[in-house]
Amino acid sequence: MVLPILYSYRRCPYAMRARMALHYAGVKVETREISFRAKPAHMLQISPKGTVPVLQLADGEVLEQSLDIMHWALAQHDPENWLGSVRQQADAVELITLNDGEFKQALDRYKYADRFPDQPSAIYRAQGERFLTLLEGRLAIQSCLQGEQPHLADVAIFPFIRQFSMVDVDWFVQADYPRLRGWLNAWLASELFQAIMQKCPVYTDE
Known part of the structure; x- marks a missing residue:
């Protein structure tokens, strides 16, 4: 099974909220912690803006914004109805x-x-x-x-x-x-x- 790839930085608040939504939704991802001094070439290839979080889905689609990642995760599973009314x-x-x-x-x-x-x-x-x-x-x-x-x-x-x-x-x-x-x-x-x-x-x- 090919997991989605999440490029993240532990202390970045945007990456935090994306990771929280993914974990809450029970979505398994391959988390790749980056260094801003040596950003992975693959991350820059799929997201030239060079900021985190970046989520590459199993089908190759790339989500470059934390809120997009959160909404995608909740669309997979939202057990406590975080989206609400x-x-x-x-x-x-x-x-x-x-x-x-x-x-x-x-x-x-x-x-x-x-x-x-x-x-x-x-x-x-x-x-x-x-x-x-x-x-x-x-x-x-x-x-x-x-x-x-x-x-x-x-x-x-x-x-x-x-x-x-x-x-x-x-x-x-x-x-x-x-x-x-x-x-x-x-x-x-x-x-x-x-x-x-x-x-x-x-x-x-x-």
């Missing part, structure tokens, strides 16, 4: 668009503030906090971002909140986001996250 799917699009757009930009500038010296890091953090405040408000009335059960938005957004929380841990643990911290910690402790964070040797074409 039509309304929830539309809501997920809005939340993930905010996460991948405005919030990701603020996150990058906050994390790498030395590369963006026009503003102090606290300014970039405050820009990111607009999204944190939105999520905190949702979690004040429900257990997960889209209701009482996990859905696509939770999994797609979680790795980026994890990354944001790690920029200044001391600040995050005392910031006024108790429900968001609880939500984040639950995902960090989950069997799903632990499973997809197992270390793999770096893959080479040689």
